[in-house]
Amino acid sequence: MKYCSHCAATVSTRIPQGDNRERFVCDQCDTIFYHNPRIVAGTIPVWEDKVLLCRRAIEPRRGFWTLPAGFMENGESTEQAAQRETMEEACAEVKLGQLFSMITVPHIDQVHIFFTAELVDGRFAAGAESLEVALFAEQDIPWHELAFPTVKQTLQRFFKPDPAGVHVFDILPQQALRL
Numbered sequence: 001m002k003y004c005s006h007c008a009a010t011v012s013t014r015i016p017q018g019d020n021r022e023r024f025v026c027d028q029c030d031t032i033f034y035h036n037p038r039i040v041a042g043t044i045p046v047w048e049d050k051v052l053l054c055r056r057a058i059e060p061r062r063g064f065w066t067l068p069a070g071f072m073e074n075g076e077s078t079e080q081a082a083q084r085e086t087m088e089e090a091c092a093e094v095k096l097g098q099l100f101s102m103i104t105v106p107h108i109d110q111v112h113i114f115f116t117a118e119l120v121d122g123r124f125a126a127g128a129e130s131l132e133v134a135l136f137a138e139q140d141i142p143w144h145e146l147a148f149p150t151v152k153q154t155l156q157r158f159f160k161p162d163p164a165g166v167h168v169f170d171i172l173p174q175q176a177l178r179l
């Protein structure tokens with residue numbers, strides 16, 4: 001960032017007193033601007049043993065398949081974010097199950113979390129950010145056309161014979177490249 005959102009003066013990078021890492025600090029009013037990881041929340045929506053995937057209509061990874069997920073908004077819970085994103089991207093109403101995966105992606109400063117979910121009535125359609133939305137049985141998952149490593153690794157774990165529990169792991173840059 002270049003300018004202070006409070007007083008419009010220039011902002012520089014320095015270590016504030018009492019802190020131990022560089023922050024954006026206003027040169028005039030000394031306001032500190034903290035940049036912290038963002039949370040992406042989504043679902044693994046299931047209907048009759050198939051998983052609902054969305055083919056992305058937007059960059060990044062336009063044309064690739066993903067689980068419905070997106071950035072949390074202020075004022076909502078992770079569950080609400082996951083359900084909202086599923087409605088926006090797949091026009092699907094879901095009943096949430098358990099937290100399934102929580103994946104830290106340090107090199108892009110994000111944490112991705114996915115809940116298991118069931119479609120309420122089996123209805124879905126492409127939302128504004130999706131080219132198409134479809135149900136896939138395990139053997140039909142487009143493994144080589146998935147948009148993100150967090151989605152791929154969540155699905156790989158989901159289809160293991162005993163996927164119980166919460167899957168907490170990290171994705172490092174080398175793994176991201178091997179998608």
Ligand SMILES: [Zn+2]
Nearest residue numbers: 004007026029
């Ligand atoms: Zn300022």
